[in-house]
Amino acid sequence: VAPSRGLGDVYKRQFRRLPVTGFAKRQAVFIDGDTQKGYNADSRETSPPCFAAIGAADVIWCGKRREVMTKEMERFRGGSWDSAYTYLGAHPAPQGYTFRVWAPHARHVALAGDFNGWQRTSLRLDRNPEGVWSIFLPDAMYAERLTHGSLYKIHVHGDNGWHDRIPAYATRVVQDEKTKNFTAQFWNPVPFDWQGDRPIAARSEELLIYEAHVGMAQEREGVGSYAEFTEKILPRIREEGYDTVQLMGIAEHPYYGSFGYHVSNFFAPSSRFGTPEALKTLVRTAHELGLAVVMDLVHAHYVKNLNEGINELDGTDHLYSLPGTAGEQPYWDSKTFDYGKEQVRHFLLSNVKYWLDEFHFDGYRFDGVTSMIYHHHGHTDFSRREQYFDAGVNEHALTYLTLANTLVHDFRPRAVTIAEEVSGMPGIAVPTADGGVGFDYRLGMAIPDFWIRQLKEVPDEKWDIHAIWHVLTDRLPGIKTVAYAESHDQALVGDQTLAFRLMGKEMYEHMDRASQSPVIDRGMALHKMIRLVTISAGGDAYLNFMGNEFGHPEWIDFPREGNGWSYAYARRQWSLADNGLLRYAQLGEFDRAMIALVKKYGILRDGYPYNLQMDTQNQTMAFSHGDLLFVFNWHPSASIPNYEVRVRVPGRYRPILSTDERRFGGTERTDMRGQHFSYPVQGDELPRIRIYNTSRTATVFLREE
Numbered sequence: 001v002a003p004s005r006g007l008g009d010v011y012k013r014q015f016r017r018l019p020v021t022g023f024a025k026r027q028a029v030f031i032d033g034d035t036q037k038g039y040n041a042d043s044r045e046t047s048p049p050c051f052a053a054i055g056a057a058d059v060i061w062c063g064k065r066r067e068v069m070t071k072e073m074e075r076f077r078g079g080s081w082d083s084a085y086t087y088l089g090a091h092p093a094p095q096g097y098t099f100r101v102w103a104p105h106a107r108h109v110a111l112a113g114d115f116n117g118w119q120r121t122s123l124r125l126d127r128n129p130e131g132v133w134s135i136f137l138p139d140a141m142y143a144e145r146l147t148h149g150s151l152y153k154i155h156v157h158g159d160n161g162w163h164d165r166i167p168a169y170a171t172r173v174v175q176d177e178k179t180k181n182f183t184a185q186f187w188n189p190v191p192f193d194w195q196g197d198r199p200i201a202a203r204s205e206e207l208l209i210y211e212a213h214v215g216m217a218q219e220r221e222g223v224g225s226y227a228e229f230t231e232k233i234l235p236r237i238r239e240e241g242y243d244t245v246q247l248m249g250i251a252e253h254p255y256y257g258s259f260g261y262h263v264s265n266f267f268a269p270s271s272r273f274g275t276p277e278a279l280k281t282l283v284r285t286a287h288e289l290g291l292a293v294v295m296d297l298v299h300a301h302y303v304k305n306l307n308e309g310i311n312e313l314d315g316t317d318h319l320y321s322l323p324g325t326a327g328e329q330p331y332w333d334s335k336t337f338d339y340g341k342e343q344v345r346h347f348l349l350s351n352v353k354y355w356l357d358e359f360h361f362d363g364y365r366f367d368g369v370t371s372m373i374y375h376h377h378g379h380t381d382f383s384r385r386e387q388y389f390d391a392g393v394n395e396h397a398l399t400y401l402t403l404a405n406t407l408v409h410d411f412r413p414r415a416v417t418i419a420e421e422v423s424g425m426p427g428i429a430v431p432t433a434d435g436g437v438g439f440d441y442r443l444g445m446a447i448p449d450f451w452i453r454q455l456k457e458v459p460d461e462k463w464d465i466h467a468i469w470h471v472l473t474d475r476l477p478g479i480k481t482v483a484y485a486e487s488h489d490q491a492l493v494g495d496q497t498l499a500f501r502l503m504g505k506e507m508y509e510h511m512d513r514a515s516q517s518p519v520i521d522r523g524m525a526l527h528k529m530i531r532l533v534t535i536s537a538g539g540d541a542y543l544n545f546m547g548n549e550f551g552h553p554e555w556i557d558f559p560r561e562g563n564g565w566s567y568a569y570a571r572r573q574w575s576l577a578d579n580g581l582l583r584y585a586q587l588g589e590f591d592r593a594m595i596a597l598v599k600k601y602g603i604l605r606d607g608y609p610y611n612l613q614m615d616t617q618n619q620t621m622a623f624s625h626g627d628l629l630f631v632f633n634w635h636p637s638a639s640i641p642n643y644e645v646r647v648r649v650p651g652r653y654r655p656i657l658s659t660d661e662r663r664f665g666g667t668e669r670t671d672m673r674g675q676h677f678s679y680p681v682q683g684d685e686l687p688r689i690r691i692y693n694t695s696r697t698a699t700v701f702l703r704e705e
Contacts, residue, residue, distance in 0.1 A: 089169030104131025113152030158315015207541035257558035300368030405438030483538025499551030643693035
């Protein structure tokens, strides 16, 4: 069940943008009661308290929030909130091993493993006043038995009985192939050689994200590895032109089919893909290829499982969560964190630093932010601005997220943070120095939802170009947005990718270049147009899920009882894109050309597109970025010779990219060698050019002197 889309997802109630030509000065209008105050979006001085407070009561409330955050950041920067992983857990010490676990309400804690024959009560830990249990294992007794790779668990006696548990700070957890039981592993390899590694500046003016899952990235049926991803997929991503890899499912999770969103062991990279060193090699190799690596970080909830996770680790239900139902995420059948408890903040902030420090990740996509920042987890209709400031807001979660962003940017200033937030909480992507939560980007989640509704509910001839423009551009200036037409969410079983929704069963028989199919022709045309308009008008960064760029068929379905534990749909069929006889290759070639265009002309860095023309009758829209003119004809059949298009600057315009080019599977009705000279029009301040405006086609023109 997805949270409700908030009115603030596009910040409708906080801001109104000027119509069409108002984008020339990139102005926005702030609504304050009945008073309109214009401000320049390129200025730093654009943020009222909490960025979107309206009315005296909200300003007072926001002032209190900011005051609290200032004090919390002072405390954070004055302490050691982010290094618990260097103290808790198993660590080599002079002449032995030290092991510590935080379990304040446990009655007894013991350490057991293959190194002591799994004797569950012989190695009892001692408790200090803060609830930390510890033991020292001297080399004199255990050097030959407790070695790199030894298996262990803690045996905890609490209010819920005696249980074998995996410590919260375990850095390596493995699953027995026969019993399927997860167990912690002492992991003390030769130090990884990071010499020469240079983390990529992901926090840049251009972000082209390739969303990927290591396990399902291979074509063979089975679980892919870090090593395979490093060897086969990273070079492919670089060749595609993307500059950032976003990895899902990295932290250990017991159920493979959860896509990695039900985390059990927050400091352990998933062992089903290989060793921690193999993951480090992946990151280092990506950096060598010029790719940043962003981790999908899940701090919104954790698994209920006792055997694998941290739930009831000390015997109570309120170690990492609030007690009772307040500590549950009912929509995801999981547990939520108590963000107001200092030890929980230590745990989460240490986890944030851990992946940056130990694995050199270049930033995070924070999953489920909406669920975190509201006690109702976003499952409500956002119809009033007061809902951003009332008792439904989890203030402790906002404080935690602000501290997390502060930590990331203090520790690695060029690292990037992205919020998956759908309610439009004001200030979520505003710098902490300006009173915001501090994310660099927010996901434009309204965009894929819109495209799904369009394709499911609206006939082609009734597509509303004003609705398209509104959804793509309805965002705050200065708030960076990651635009995307589809992600892994749309690819999961039960939903459909854009390609499969557009072409369906025709993909099974008519994706070879020799076949004739109106369904395929329509589907490919719209697939290219949707992606081009999304990247050129929808935001300041762009995201694509692996395989969708070439129209990967069907859906994702992880192995489960209902499909006979099959991996047939938990893989990517790269051979389809590599086969020059298939149309998948043409979609892939278009994506590469599109990405190259975006990078060459700095489209994402240019901000809002300049709206030049909205022709409802012919379903044609035109806008510009710098010297580039974009013309989209969404009409299913109307091709118009000598069609007039307004341009911002006089000059000669020539086509440099068209979705209808033959190399992309089109018929090339537009002469790609043509030249179009502007001319003045009486009564219009803008000049025009004439083009052949072909149906279901998007064409990009370059202005030349």
